[in-house]
Amino acid sequence: MLSNQEVAEELVKKFGDDVYDFEEPYGLLTLTTTREQILPMLNYLFHSEKFRINFLTDLTGIHYPDEPGREFAVVYHLHSLTQNFRVRIKVFLAEADLHIPTATELYNCANWMERETYDFFGIIFDGHPNLTRILNIEEMDYFPMRRQYPLEDATREDKIDALFGR
Amino acid sequence: MADIDLIPQKNVPARIGQPELVGELTTLNLGPTHPATHGIFQNILQMDGETIVSGEQTIGYIHRAFEKIAERRPFYQITTLTDRMNYCSSPINNFGWLMTVEKLLGVEVPKRAQYIRVIMMELARISDHLICNGILGVDSGAYSGFLYLMQKREEIYEIYEEVCGARLTTNMGRLGGMERDLSNEAIRKLREFIKTFPPVLREFENLFNRNRIFMDRTINVGPITAERALSYGFTGPNLRAAGVDYDVRVMNPYSSYEDFEFSIPVGQSGDTYDRFMVRGEEMWQSFGIVQQALENLPEGPYYADAPEYYLPPKKEVYRNMEALIYHFKIVMGEIDAPVGEVYHAVEGGNGELGFYLISDGGRTPYRLHFRRPSFIYYQAYPEMCKGGTLSDAILIMSSLNVIAGELDA
Numbered sequence: 001m002l003s004n005q006e007v008a009e010e011l012v013k014k015f016g017d018d019v020y021d022f023e024e025p026y027g028l029l030t031l032t033t034t035r036e037q038i039l040p041m042l043n044y045l046f047h048s049e050k051f052r053i054n055f056l057t058d059l060t061g062i063h064y065p066d067e068p069g070r071e072f073a074v075v076y077h078l079h080s081l082t083q084n085f086r087v088r089i090k091v092f093l094a095e096a097d098l099h100i101p102t103a104t105e106l107y108n109c110a111n112w113m114e115r116e117t118y119d120f121f122g123i124i125f126d127g128h129p130n131l132t133r134i135l136n137i138e139e140m141d142y143f144p145m146r147r148q149y150p151l152e153d154a155t156r157e158d159k160i161d162a163l164f165g166r
Numbered sequence: 167m168a169d170i171d172l173i174p175q176k177n178v179p180a181r182i183g184q185p186e187l188v189g190e191l192t193t194l195n196l197g198p199t200h201p202a203t204h205g206i207f208q209n210i211l212q213m214d215g216e217t218i219v220s221g222e223q224t225i226g227y228i229h230r231a232f233e234k235i236a237e238r239r240p241f242y243q244i245t246t247l248t249d250r251m252n253y254c255s256s257p258i259n260n261f262g263w264l265m266t267v268e269k270l271l272g273v274e275v276p277k278r279a280q281y282i283r284v285i286m287m288e289l290a291r292i293s294d295h296l297i298c299n300g301i302l303g304v305d306s307g308a309y310s311g312f313l314y315l316m317q318k319r320e321e322i323y324e325i326y327e328e329v330c331g332a333r334l335t336t337n338m339g340r341l342g343g344m345e346r347d348l349s350n351e352a353i354r355k356l357r358e359f360i361k362t363f364p365p366v367l368r369e370f371e372n373l374f375n376r377n378r379i380f381m382d383r384t385i386n387v388g389p390i391t392a393e394r395a396l397s398y399g400f401t402g403p404n405l406r407a408a409g410v411d412y413d414v415r416v417m418n419p420y421s422s423y424e425d426f427e428f429s430i431p432v433g434q435s436g437d438t439y440d441r442f443m444v445r446g447e448e449m450w451q452s453f454g455i456v457q458q459a460l461e462n463l464p465e466g467p468y469y470a471d472a473p474e475y476y477l478p479p480k481k482e483v484y485r486n487m488e489a490l491i492y493h494f495k496i497v498m499g500e501i502d503a504p505v506g507e508v509y510h511a512v513e514g515g516n517g518e519l520g521f522y523l524i525s526d527g528g529r530t531p532y533r534l535h536f537r538r539p540s541f542i543y544y545q546a547y548p549e550m551c552k553g554g555t556l557s558d559a560i561l562i563m564s565s566l567n568v569i570a571g572e573l574d575a
Contacts, residue, residue, distance in 0.1 A: 025507040026269060055396055058509075058520055060535040077509055077522070077537075081396075081410070084417050088509065109399030112545050120233075135226035135574060144234060151238045 205570025221548035240499025294515030343469030388562035402517025408436030
């Protein structure tokens, strides 16, 4: 069994200052890296004999509009089926430059997950074979999961949010 | 007959060389509302005669923006959204979501509730697999097996009805436990089901498992290697059919799954027949778990002692000040969750169903992402049906058990 400590130490040894913000929410090793290092890191974890973290469980995005310079995050959940070890890797991106390299070379399943993330957040995965919208219509001209698009019609005045606990 | 070449062993005519037609491809629209797709999604297939050369998928026809809606709803109201993802096994989705929130809140669910959840989840898995295998039979031209199985699914839905009041979109369970205990009627129906289910499934297996026509139609149809399956993010029965014994129930046990004895069936070649057989065997294993859980059902409360999250009994609400306050706060969605970040996965009918929940300390999730197994493995479909015929493609699709609701969320 791998421990969080072991993997974290190995990653620090390998990537130095490019991995930071280590956390363990509910026991799941969470760390942050940079856009430049994400592919080398995924590759390293994939091919490392010791870790074999070679299953991409999930890939998604998050929008933090109140954190200038790091408004968007791309979150990778990886899993090692042989060691039963999960790790969560985050990459923060600035709204002005929403580019991140694609992981489709390494994982076939990243294809649609990245398209979904692009569809919802407008994060551009460089090198993706077919980066088009997947769940929404092609003609849509905004990215609906961004926080500035409220769910209900904001012009309605007959519902006061405070009264509804929202 | 003398001028038709037959492919040895397969007993089907070989393609007769017609040089003027070689290289001329036909485009075929399979879907969005094709009866064989069992849901709304489109496949644009390039066909060379009967053979599929390439395929392209369009999905999103029933996209309902659950992740966006969830950002404005209190936690307990999101359970009803999860019903509508994999609607063949809604209780698994419900409990998966509730367990995610319980993990965030740190609520410990009592043993009895965990066992009831296990019973319901395994019944859901059985009903999910019944539909998948039954439909596979229908698509290969054998209708009768499906009708036997539908009887049993009906009985499972009646048990749901007894436990939660609904049949399809169950909204089963509450944060911290179940909304009510197993009633005597529910237990009677469960026992009845345990008695009558094995002969029906056995009869279905007798119809299919060694059926020559069915085997010819499914063996070596749409195979996928374990390596490709992992790269495509397969989980659940489809991955196990390719020979990888990954099951969330065993690897990361939740809801007391470690108490039960069951085995994980695996296939070898990952073809349609293996997927069928793995699902068939999984039903027996699930059936065993239901029996064990019902026999060893612990006594005790069926909900956690967490008054700020679990609705108090109605009688208390009328008499007791605290209960009234909690009732009001829960119903109005005024319960603040702690700040946190949780990923919780359960073994859904189709594989690892994950919930990635980020809470900023408010009443609603800051961000909720569903890891939907169908969405992830359906990408492999063009690769799997390439080189096969159209009728193979339909069997591959139904053996993958792509559920449109889960695909699009």
